[in-house]
Amino acid sequence: MKKEVAIIGVGQTAFVRGYEGSIRELAFDAYKEAMLDAGLTAKEIDASIICSAPEYDKQRSPSGTIVEYLGLNPKPTFYIETICSSSSSGLRVAYSLVKSGLHELVLVLGFQKMSEISSADSQERMGRGSDIMWEAPFGTMMPAYYAMHARAHFQRYGTTEEDLALIRVKAATYGMINKKAVYQKGVTLEQVLTSDMIASPLKRFDCCANADGASCLIVANQERAKALSKKPVWIIGLGAATAPINMSGRESLTGLSCAREAAKEAYQMAGVTPQDIDVAEVHDCFTIAEMMAYEDLGFAGPGEGKDLIRGKETYIGGKIPVNVDGGLLSKGHPIGATGGSQIRTIVLQLRGEAGEMQVKAPEIGLIHNIGGVGLYGNVTILGRD
Amino acid sequence: MGFEKFGIVSFTSQTKATPFIDHLERGVLAGTKCKGCGTFYFPPRPDCYHCLSSDVEWREITGKGKLISYSTLIYAPTGFEADLPYTIALVEFDNKVKVFGRLSKEVKDEEIKIGMELKYSVVKLPNDRITYEFKKA
């Protein structure tokens, strides 16, 4: 295992509906937890990477405002955006800054306060993360795009609405034991199947919950990681890829090519295979997205994702536990904070500090974080010391 | 100018792909063919990333369309509420050219099937707006 760059501190706010504070205060909550976790003070941080989807922010260039509030002046900061995968992209940049030797300790902070705008406005803005020239004029939105993927998957592989509902039930099972989840209630199969249709065949419970929240990661080079941390978690594989924004440019709608490309790169860099992964966080912005992730990541063959969920193989104790923190479906999806939160979950799992959500003695964990409708794919593989 | 007429709500007004609208107004759905290397593009574009030529000709989308996938929206983004419910679709024509758009409301829910044959049809909208939709072939 390569031990060159590590994560030595993690933090996350509770994901909530309607955070009662400003974005700088929201950022501070996650920052404080990560800094206390790593035992660091502001002057030790060499650079920061701030991640969010800017269309939700009233503050232009929020990184400048946030680093001042966190006491990180006069150190440099960078603003990174790949919609829902912004903070995974942020981690990739932090890795390169550290690996290059330019900096020793780099902070990655993702945040989003989605509640500043209405849900319809939010859907419209998210919809504009797809092709505004050729698709948005038809009235597109995120659930409808993923619904098209679901229909294509059903047709080709015989996957059913009930299979997708099983994914939602699993998410709720773990959302109930995650004190930081926005949705902490249980959900039954019947509740999912009878919930309001949003964009057929996806129903209300097939969709993730909007939330406000922030996440924070502290990345260190080998020397600092060993000196500062008892349990550094090493970044052993990174993969990032893109795919055509418009549906016309996609080979098929039964999976996301950017996820397959990113996974291939990350597995290769880490020198591991899908069978080596002990615990995973995948981008379940919709239930179908988790189903496609099982297959795109190689946890199941094409069309065989349904067998994993039917057999409860993605629960704790199963072959490959996935999203045992509630995922985006129950924990919530504050766009810019999501990747960092997924990474935090895997760091805690590898340290053995995930509490009730703990998977038995995992050594290697994986994070799959997607921006837009399969526009940006990011796969990160972490290893225990 | 001209492209702002496209669809229910357009987010683009200035583009070199505006001849697309002129073709729609004549009832034709068109893509671009690069004069340098022959690559066909839909959605159309005035530039070719294969050979870097910006010399293109407009060509009609041909052949019977085949429905790749679809979804019927029950909720809509701001500005589209009046059309609900409506169905978005991806349709494949000759030479694997895929076109994104809406299914005509003439196609009944129970008739919609992946693989069904479709054709495109230009639709004039109020306020001098224009779009296209897919109908049964």
Ligand SMILES: [Zn+2]
């Ligand atoms: Zn060309």
